[in-house]
Amino acid sequence: MDDILGGFDEEDPTFEVTAPTDDVPTGEPRWWDISGSLEVSGSFNYLRHKSATGTNYFGLQRLRGRANLQLDADLNEDWKARFEGWAFYDTAYAIYGREHYTQEVLNDYQFDAQVGEAWVHGSLLDWLDLKVGRQIVIWGRSESLRVLDVLNPLDNREPGRVDIEDLRLPVGMVRLDAYQQILGGDWSLSAIAIPELRFDRNPPIGSDFNPTTFKIAQDRPRDFRDTEVAGAISALYRGWDFTLNGAWFSNGFPRFKASPTGSAPPKLVYDRLWMVGASGNFTTGPWLLKAEAAYLDGYQFDGTSKKARLDILLGVEFYGISNVSISLEATNRHLFDYVPELIRSPYFVRENQQEVAFRYTQNFWNERLEVTALAILIGYNGRDGSIARLSADYDIQDALTAGVGILLYQHGKLPPLSSWARNDRLFFNMKWSF
Numbered sequence: 001m002d003d004i005l006g007g008f009d010e011e012d013p014t015f016e017v018t019a020p021t022d023d024v025p026t027g028e029p030r031w032w033d034i035s036g037s038l039e040v041s042g043s044f045n046y047l048r049h050k051s052a053t054g055t056n057y058f059g060l061q062r063l064r065g066r067a068n069l070q071l072d073a074d075l076n077e078d079w080k081a082r083f084e085g086w087a088f089y090d091t092a093y094a095i096y097g098r099e100h101y102t103q104e105v106l107n108d109y110q111f112d113a114q115v116g117e118a119w120v121h122g123s124l125l126d127w128l129d130l131k132v133g134r135q136i137v138i139w140g141r142s143e144s145l146r147v148l149d150v151l152n153p154l155d156n157r158e159p160g161r162v163d164i165e166d167l168r169l170p171v172g173m174v175r176l177d178a179y180q181q182i183l184g185g186d187w188s189l190s191a192i193a194i195p196e197l198r199f200d201r202n203p204p205i206g207s208d209f210n211p212t213t214f215k216i217a218q219d220r221p222r223d224f225r226d227t228e229v230a231g232a233i234s235a236l237y238r239g240w241d242f243t244l245n246g247a248w249f250s251n252g253f254p255r256f257k258a259s260p261t262g263s264a265p266p267k268l269v270y271d272r273l274w275m276v277g278a279s280g281n282f283t284t285g286p287w288l289l290k291a292e293a294a295y296l297d298g299y300q301f302d303g304t305s306k307k308a309r310l311d312i313l314l315g316v317e318f319y320g321i322s323n324v325s326i327s328l329e330a331t332n333r334h335l336f337d338y339v340p341e342l343i344r345s346p347y348f349v350r351e352n353q354q355e356v357a358f359r360y361t362q363n364f365w366n367e368r369l370e371v372t373a374l375a376i377l378i379g380y381n382g383r384d385g386s387i388a389r390l391s392a393d394y395d396i397q398d399a400l401t402a403g404v405g406i407l408l409y410q411h412g413k414l415p416p417l418s419s420w421a422r423n424d425r426l427f428f429n430m431k432w433s434f
Contacts, residue, residue, distance in 0.1 A: 031073060031074045031075075032071065032072065032073040032074070033071075033072045033073075034069070034070070034071050034072075035069075035070050035072070035433070035434065036067065036068045036069040036070055036433070036434055037067075037068045037431055037432060037433040037434065038065075038066070038067055038068075038431070038432050038434075039064075039065070039066045039067075039068070039429060039430065039431040039432075040063075040064070040065055040066075040429065040430050040431075041062065041064050041066070041427065041428065041429035041430075042060065042062050042063045042064070042092075042427065042428050042429075043060075043061050043062035043158075043161075043425045043426070043427045044059065044060055044061070044425060044426045044427075045057050045058055045059060045061050045208075045423070045424070045425045046058075046424065046425065046426060047422040047423075047424050048422070049208060049422035049423065050208070051206055051207060051208045051210070052205075052206075052210065052211050052212060052213045052419075053102055053205065053206045053213055055100055055101055055102070055105070055206055055208070056100065057208040057423075059096075060092055060095065060096070061092055061096075061425070062090060062092050062109075062158075062427075063090060063091045063092040063095070064088050064089070064090040064091075064092070065088060065089055065090075065091075066086060066087070066088035067086065067087055067088075068084070068085075068086040068116075069084065069085055069086070070082065070083070070084035070116075070117075071083045071084070075120070075122070078122045078123040079120065079121065079122030079123075080120075080121055080122065081119065081120045081121070082117055082118065082119055082121075083115075083117075083118045084115075084116040084117050084118065085113070085114065085115050085116055086113070086114060086116060087111075087112065087113035087114075088111070088112055088113075089110070089111050090109055090110050090111070093105075093106060093109070093110045094110075098110075101206055102204070102205055102206030104204035104205045104206055104207075104215075105204055105205075105206040105207055107204070108157060108201070108203075108204045108207075109157065109207075115134065116134070116170055117133075117134055117135055117136065117170045118133045118134045118170075119131055119132060119133030119134060119135045120132050120133055127178055127179050127180060128176065128177070128178050128179075129176070129177045129178075129179075130174075130175070130176055131173070131174075131175040131177070132173075132174050132175070133172060133173070134170040134171060134172050134173075134196070135170050135171070135173050135175070136152050136168050136170050137151045137152065137173065137175070137190075137192065137230075138152075138168075139151065139232065139243070139245055139277075139279070140279050140292050140313075141279050141280075141281055141290040141291075141292060141313075141315065142290070142292060142313055142315060142329055142357075143163065143164070143165075143327060143329070143357075143359065144163070144164065144327075144329055144357035144359060144374065144376060145313060145329050145331050145355050145357050145376075146164070147277070147279075147292040147293070147294050147311045147312075147313045147331060148243075148245050148275075148277045148279055148292050148294050149164070150247060150249060150252070150275060150294075151171070151173075151192070151194065151228075151230060151247065151249070152168040152169055152170065152171060153168075153169045153171070153198050153199050153200045153201070153252050154167040154168060154169065154200050154201070154252075155167050155168075155169055155200075155201045156200055156201060156202050156203070157201055157202070157203055157204075157207070157209075158203075158209070159203075159209060159387065159416075159420075160376075160387040160389055160407055160409070161389070161407060161427065163374075169198055169201070171194055171196050171197070171198050172194070172195055172196030173192055173193065173194050173195075173196075174192070174193045174195070175190060175191070175192045175193075176190070176191045176192075177189070177190050178190075182235075184237070185235050185236055185237040186235070186236040186237075187233070187234065187235050187236075188232075188233070188234045189231075189232075189233050189234075190230075190231060190232045190233075190234075191230075191231050192229065192230040192231065193227055193228075193229055194227060194228040194229070194230070194249070195223055195224045195227045196223050197220070197221050197222070197223050197226060197228065197250060199220065199250075199252055199254075199270065200252045200253060202253075208420075208423055209416070209420060209423065211415065211416075211418075211419040216256075216265070216266065216267060216268050217265070217267040217268070218254060218267060218268040218269075218270075219257075219267055219268065219269045219270070220270060221250045221270055221272075226250065226272075228247070228248060228249040228250065229247070229248050229249075230245070230246065230247035230248070230249065231245075231246050231247075232244065232245045232246070239282065239283050239284070240280065240281060240282045240283065241280060241281050242278065242279065242280035242281075243278065243279050243280070244276075244277075244278050245275070245276070245277045245278065245279070245294075246274075246275065246276050246277075247274065247275045248272070248273075248274045248275075249272075249273060249274075249275070250270045250271070250272055250273070251270050251271045251272075251273050251298075251299075252270075254268035254269055254270050255268065255269060255271065255300065255301065255346075255347070256268065256302070256346040256347070257269045257302060258302050266346075271298050271299060271300050272298055273296050273297065273298040273299070274296070274297055274298060275294050275295065275296045275297075276294070276295050277292065277293055277294035277295065277311075278292070278293055279291065279292040279293075285320070286318055286319045286320030287316065287317070287318055287319075287320075288316065288317040288318075288319070289315075289316055290313075290314075290315045290316070290317070290329075291312075291313065291314050291315070292311075292312070292313040293310070293311065293312050293313070294310070294311045295308065295309075295310050296308065296309045296310075296311070297309075299335070301342060301347055301349075303341075304337075304339060304342075305337065307335055307336055307337050307338075308335075308336045308337075309333055309334065309335050309336065310333075310334045310336070311331060311332070311333045311334075312331065312332055313329060313330070313331040314329070314330055315327065315328060315329035315330070316328055323362055323363040323364070323367070324360075324361070324362045324363075325359075325360075325361045325362075326359070326360050326361075327357075327358070327359045328356075328357070328358050328359075329356070329357045330354065330355070330356045330357075330380075331354065331355045331356075332352055332353070332354050333352070333353045333354075333355075334351065334352050335349060335350075335351055335352075338351035343414075348414045348415050350384075350414075353378070353379070353384075354377075354378075354379055354380040355376065355377065355378055355379075356376070356377040356380060357374070357375070357376045357377075358373075358374070358375045359372065359373070359374045360372070360373045360374075361373075367395075368394060368395045369392065369393070369394045369395075370392070370393045370394075371390075371391070371392045372389070372390070372391050372392075372393075373388075373389070373390050374388065374389045374390075375387070375388045375389075376388075378412055378414075378417060379412070382410060382412070383412065383413055384412035384413050384414045384417060384418075385409070385410050385411060385412025385413075385414075385416075385417025385418065385420070386409075386410040386412070386417070387407070387408070387409055387410075387417075388407075388408040388410070389405060389406070389407050389408070390405055390406050391403060391404070391405030391406075391427075392404055392405065399432055399433045399434060400430070400431070400432050400433075401430070401431045401433075402428075402429070402430045402431075403428065403429050403430075404426070404427070404428045405426070405427050405428075406424070406425070406426050406427070407424065407425050407426075407427060408424050409421060409422075409423050409424060
């Protein structure tokens with residue numbers, strides 16, 4: 001389910017010219033910089049439906065104001081730091097009436113504030129970097145589906161509204177990166193320890209994305225005591241690259257675990273998994289070909305032995321048309337030693353589960369208007385549902401952007417999309433960046 005909810009990076013450097021001001025003398029660049037944004041966004045559910053707890057979710061269900069603030073500092077020639085945070089308040093719940101919602105919904109959707117990325121990064125040696133703090137590490141090549149991208153959890157509270165790159169939650173890490181030129185290519189070796197454990201933020205009880213009506217106790221791994229570890233080797237050559245990955249981590253999506261004697265209620269537990277995998281890109285003309293594979297072991301289900309899974313992703317992107325990009329990605333997740341009982345509650349797991357993602361993006365009017373169509377099928381024929389999003393974003397000014405769109409959910413045979421068929425919504429947003 002984590003892969004389904006995932007939506008539907010280090011940042012690329014951009015050229016920026018800063019005009020001199022009275023406070024900063026010309027030729028003496030400031031050692032710190034503050035940036036951020038103010039955003040208003042909303043959603044309107046145009047199909048009548050209720051949550052499992054009886055809340056009416058027809059009409060305006062989001063009218064949110066959000067503030068983002070980021071501080072970047074150059075500590076010296078070799079070291080830099082970043083600290084960011086954000087907060088939002090949603091007035092839709094006060095307009096409709098807080099008494100109509102569960103406390104879990106109000107806690108998650110009405111107000112929230114978080115520390116985002118917060119790290120210090122610098123060089124220990126000419127060939128060795130250290131990065132400590134909350135950060136995002138992106139593994140794999142996919143834009144819409146997850147295979148190797150297992151280190152950062154996702155914010156899935158409104159599935160499909162934004163892309164994965166805007167859903168990742170930073171976690172506290174200690175990361176060492178070594179760099180070397182080998183055989184004409186740029187090679188790097190990463191070693192990562194993750195003492196802070198965060199998990200996917202999924203829709204709470206009372207949300208129209210949550211079909212349950214009762215809370216289940218959770219047995220979560222603990223910070224520092226259950227530290228995760230990971231590593232990667234990457235090589236970059238002209239026209240192609242590849243990466244080898246390995247990790248020992250906690251599964252981001254929990255499973256049900258029944259009491260051995262049946263005298264206690266079931267609880268949710270997070271299995272410890274280990275993974276080895278690889279990915280690669282190859283470019284030829286306007287085409288980008290990509291592939292990912294991951295072998296994961298440690299999945300547990302009551303009454304069965306531990307099981308392994310093999311995930312494979314193939315994808316292609318095309319940039320041969322001016323102002324247009326097209327991508328197609330497909331995965332198959334194969335569970336070894338499968339037993340038919342796993343298709344039923346509470347697991348709803350297939351022996352082979354496919355996901356297909358198609359994305360079309362086109363820019364108009366000197367790249368001031370961007371239109372994106374995204375569709376994700378669960379099952380090659382959509383048997384377990386689909387999510388589709390059509391959006392348009394317009395740059396009113398350099399720092400002011402407005403967008404509108406529609407989000408559609410198609411009924412599927414298995415959760416979660418088996419209960420989302422009437423959750424379709426229109427959405428809008430306006431964002432001012434500084």
